[in-house]
Amino acid sequence: MLRLVVVQGREGRDPLQVLINPCQRCDKVAGHQQQTRQAGSQTPRGEHHAQQQSQRAEVIAALWCVDFVTVFDEPDPLALIELLKPDVLVKGEDWPEQEIVGADVVRKHGGKIVRAPSVPGISTSIIIERIRQRF
DSSP: OHHHHHHHHHTTOSSOEEEEOOHHHHHHHHHHHHHHSOTTOOOOTTOSOOSOHHHHHHHHHTSTTOOEEEEOOSSSSHHHHHHHOOSEEEEETTSOGGGSTTHHHHHHTTOEEEEEOOOTTOSHHHHHHHHHHHO
16 A cells, blocks of 8 residues: 555655654554454554554655655644645545545645555555464
8 A cells, every 4th residue: 555655646746755653653543444444354453563663764765756754753744744735645545535634734735635545455454464364
């Protein structure tokens, strides 16, 4: 999913800034995603991130299309979105647009919201669950 979101965020735009949740905030995001994802993944909350935030940031920064990575240590990225005023805000399609933090700020400045499609069967939680089942 990350690959799709990042590449869609980059199309026709320069530079691409990726904001990522610190590990302690991921449980809140995972809770939302567990409510909206298809049945079948039984990965317990708190176990969905297989890498620490510095590793996640390093992997994302290494992608050809990413210019900057910021780990934000706030409840949400609203302050950064207000500061950056992005032309495009990309979030996974599992988030309803009315729940996307900063969407109103982006639209106010003439930007657009893109809800990137999910790729069935591709997520850290699903990969971890497959490993558990096989081993």
